[in-house]
Structure formats: structure tokens, C-alpha cells
Amino acid sequence: MKHDSLFKQFSLSIIWVWLLIFALLPFGLVTIASFLSRNDSHLITLPFTFINYFQLGNSIYIKIFKESFYIAGICTAICLLLGYPFAYLIARMRNRFKSLLILLIIIPFWTSSLIRCYSMITILKPRGVINSILLWLGIIDKPLPLLFTDTSVMIGLVYNLLPFMILPLLTNIEQLDHRLIDAARDLGANRFTTFRKIILPLTLPGILSGCILVFLPAMTIFYIPDLLGGSKSILLGNLIQNQFLIAENWPLGSAVSIVFTLLLAILLLIYWRSTRSNQARDLL
Amino acid sequence: MTTNVIELRDVSKTIHDHQILFDINLEVRNGEFLTLLGPSGCGKTTLLRLISGFEEPTVGKIFINGKDVDGLPPHLRHVHTVFQSYALFPHMTVYENVAFGLRCQKLPAQEIEARVTEVLKIVKLEKYAKRKPEQLSGGQQQRVAIARAIVNRPLVLLLDEPLSSLDYRLRKTMQIELKQLQRKLGITFIFVTHDQEEALSMSDRVVVMHEGNIEQIGTPRQVYEKPENLTVAQFIGEANIFESEVIAVNDGKIIVRIQGKERIVKSSLNFTVGQKAHVLVRPEDLRVWDHSEVDDTNDMFPGQVEEVIYKGTTVDLMVRLSNNQLVAATEFFDEDDDRLEYAIGEQVWATWLSGWEVILPYET
Secondary structure (H helix, E strand, C coil): CHHHHHHHHHHHHHHHHHHHHHHHHHHHHHHHHHCCEEECCCEEECCCCCHHHHHCCCHHHHHHHHHHHHHHHHHHHHHHHHHHHHHHHHHHCCCCHHHHHHHHHHHHHHCCHHHHHHHHHHHHCCCCHHHHHHHHHCCCCCCCCCCCCHHHHHHHHHHHHHHHHHHHHHHHHHHCCHHHHHHHHHCCCCHHHHHHHHHHHHHHHHHHHHHHHHHHHHHHCCHHHHHHCCCCCCCHHHHHHHHHHHCCCHHHHHHHHHHHHHHHHHHHHHHHHHCCCHHHHCCC | CCCEEEEEEEEEEEECCEEEEEEEEEEEECCCEEEEECCCCCCHHHHHHHHHCCCCCCEEEEEECCEECCCCCHHHCCEEEEECCECCCCCCCHHHHHHHHHHHCCCCHHHHHHHHHHHHHHCCCHHHCCCCHHHCCHHHHHHHHHHHHHCCCCCEEEEECCCCCCCHHHHHHHHHHHHHHHHHHCCEEEEEECCHHHHHHHCCEEEEEECCEEEEEECHHHHHHCCCCHHHHHHCCCCEEEEEEEEEEECCEEEEEECCEEEEEECCCCCCCCCEEEEEECHHHEEEEEHHHCCCCCCCEEEEEEEEEECCCEEEEEEEECCCCEEEEEEECECCECCCCCCCCCEEEEEECCCCCEEEECCC
């Protein structure tokens, strides 16, 4: 149908134009900026230079990269350990609680994550919800230092990113043919063997995509370390934000962004390579 | 040593307040090819799951090789299942799929290799051992599923509609292959299907099921030629059903009145005078004659040809009888009856040879 193909081309061009203007163009600008010099009045200026990238070799930046990797890694591991059993239970449910539970995972998305972060403060602060309850119960004498610690940053990260682990896992586990588990049982596999040899390998695409979806934002959500860590812990996201907004060193901030983007691309490439089937690729 | 490899005694199954199976009694003989046949929802798959151990009966007992298997998990029952759409492990090779059961038993590696190789040879897949299931055709996947089950040397192989996802031609080939495999292995097969043609052509015995009950157990010939009730008759093959009334009973010969005509029918069942009954005639047993071919029309039924369907080896006719009942007749080309050129609207006589019908008590 001519009409259909016209409509199709129109819709596709809108998407392409959108991506060009709002994704590719900014990325191109950031790439160019990362090769320019710093200027106090104009922010960026000629000449072209590699100095911004050389600066990243500085031990402070290396340390921030390492720290970010470490924290994001722990956060991903916690999300996986919490999210996998949760996703598995929901996926295997057959009653009305299933949609309710899925709804409960999605509801937090309706509120800005920044606002939810502030509400975490009221829960964690010295006179906050947790400490008040513990004091009232007489379990503790003085408020526990919960806020502005590595723990509070981790709680905030896990709280914000857990759904990104659960949802791809949920999709993956739901696609799992239950007859495969029956078949494994029929052939004499116990629960542990069935999990290790059948369920785990078949949900690996979900695990990988969940990990990527948690790991990458964990390094860049700058406001969580800012608000819950009291600006003590600085992650990659904070570094980029600081360079742009506080130090006003756009070229350096751009260079960090580019390095981070490349890192991201490498991770996605590894994922792409490790999953051969299209079904697994669709999970991300 | 019992000759019944499986026995079900008074087995009932209720799932979520919904009774699926009612008082099932079934004996499966050692080495036979038994088919559970019935429309979807008749409980045949549930019955299979009770035998395999994935479900437990609500009431009743199941014996496998003379042993009560109550509470015994699937893999300890010496019974293995070939699942619908095979349930092959997609991330494992053919070899790994087949070896899975043996590895779970922690057999020595040498024995595993010997047995897997042997079984792959039996199902003619030794060249495909390193392939993944997705790289195989439907028929080959089917054979992997069978190999994966028989490598464990089960007493009974349970097959849950294993051919339903194959296309018509392949299904025909696999039917023959399955039957040959069963003979070669000597393992008892319990085969579930809703396809009556499949059931008749493959089985030693057929169990006809309907709404959670067993309607009839018999050889394919028995269930086709001597259906015990209307449900069986209607489910297996086509049947023209005439309503009739018994007007005389005389030593195995029963005289019935059908649409005002008197006919002699034969039955081993007991009928009393005045009783209403169904007389069943298969389309291939119904003969249609045109007016010039017959003289004595005393026990024939007048009608009009409504549809002629040429099928190569046969001609199928739809004939509207004078009481408005539509009957189907399949006429074979043979030397006795060379005139098979019926015209739509043609007036004909329909009849059948006495004794080729089945008479059943009236059911509403």
C-alpha cells in the first residue's frame, strides 16, 4: 500500500531526525569539545589538543575511575542477588498477585528519581524514620550514622536501579519454557542441577542485560552520591558534572564523557558478541 | 512377573475444584503401543502426567511394574516422557541433551559415551551429535527427544502429542518411523493424540477418552468397527446415524424400523421390542444406486444427491434423504459399479448390506 509506506517513511524520518539532532549532534559536539582547549570567557576555544586525554592519566582520575567501577560493581552484584530470586518468583506466579507485584516495581518510575532520593534522606537521616523507630524501640541509644556514608550511597543506588535488573530478568524468565524444567526433572536432575545446568544458562542473557542496565547508570547517577553521600564520594558522573558546572572545564568534562562512552560501547559490544540469538538481544 | 507394565486403579484427579479424570481403570500391557485418544481437554495429557509423576492422583493408585508409585518422583519411575514440542535444551548440543539423564545419574564417562553413541545410532543422528537443536529439522528434533528419553532405558515411554507440531507429510513419515522404533526397542509406548487417524494407524490398542472418562478400550479395528457408544462412533471416523425403533428381536437378529422401512440388523447387545436405538452406518458402507440400477427398493431409502466430491480414489456423496436427513456416502471405483457419475439433484436410493451397521441403545 502506497499510503502505508508513505506513513512508514514519515514516521521513520521523524525518528531519524530526532536521533540526529538530539543524540548524534550533541555527541559530535562533545567529541569536538574534548579535543579543544579551555577558555574562561568562551568555555572552549582552539587550538586542537590531546591534553584533556593526557590529563585523564592523572592518578586522581584513575582513582575515580577505579572507585566508580568498584561501587558500580558492588551495586550490580547486590541488585542481581536481590533481583534474580524476586524476578524468578514473579515470573513463575500464575495468579492475580503477579500483575500487582509488577505494578509495584513500576510505580516508583512515576516519581522523579531525584525526589525519591530526597525521600531517602528523610528515611536515613539522624532523626529520620529508621533511627526514630530504632530509638523508640530502645534498640539503640543514639542515632546511627546512616546518611552521608558509603552505605547510604549504596542503598540509594540499589533502590534506584533494582527495577532495571528485575525487568529484563523477568522477561527472560517468563520466556523460559516450563517444559524444559519438567524435562530436566524427568531425566533425574535435582533442583540445584536444574538451576545450574538449565535455568542459569538460559537466563544468562537476562542476567547480562540486567547487569549492563544497572552497572552503567550506577557510575553516572551523580545526584545520588551528591545527596546521600554528602559529596564525599565522587564517582564518574560527579566528575563529569563538576568539570562542566563547577570547574567550568568543558574540554576535560567532554574527554571524560567520551572515555566513558567508549567504555559503554565496549561493554555493549561484549554483550552483543556473547548473545547470538536475536531474542536475547531484544532484552536490552 | 506381571504382564501389565502399568496399572491404574480407580484413579481420579481434581485440579482447582475441577474434576479432570473420573475413576480411570487402565492396564497397559508390556511392550504394546497404546494410544490415549480424545479431543483436547478430555484429560489425556493429565493422565499422562499422573503416570509420569508430574502430578499425583487425587484418588486411586498407580502401579508401575507391580509397584505402587505413590509419591515417587518422575525419574525414579522408570518412565520417561517425550514432551510436546520436545522441550530440548536449546543451549546444549544433541549429544549433551541425550547425555543429560545419564550425567544426572553420575554414571562413569565411558559408559555415558557408549550409551549415547548407541542411542544416536538407533535414531540415525550420530552425524548430528555436535549440532544444537535449533540447527535440526522438526523430525530430527523429534528423534533427539526420543533418544534423550530411551537412553535411560525406561520401561515405558510416554509421548505427549509428539507429532502435532510437524507438517502433514512429515507426520506421516514419523508415524511409520515411531512404530518401527517401538518394535525395534520393545519398549511400551503410551502415545497421546487427538488425531484419530494417527491413533488407528499406529496403535496396538486405543483408549478413547471423553470428558475425563474412558469410553472404550480396544484394538483400532474394534473401536472403529464396533464402537461401544455414540461418542466413540462419532469421534472416530465419520458415521451416519439413523434413529430407529426395535420392532422384533429374534435370536441375535433384530428388526428395526428406520424412516418407515424395516431392516434386519445384527448385534450381540440385548434389545427389547419397542426400544429406541441408533443405527450407525459408515459412509464407505453406504451404497447409493440410481433408479435404473435397482428393482427391489423395500429396504432402501429415497433421497436426492446434494453434493458430489471427487477425491481420486473415491467419490464422496452428500445425499438428502426424504426425511430431510443428510447422509454421507463414499463410493469406491470398482468393477461392480462403474457408473459413479452422479449429478447434483439426481434422485437416488441409499442402502447398506445387512450386518455392516452398528446398533446402539438410544442416547440423547
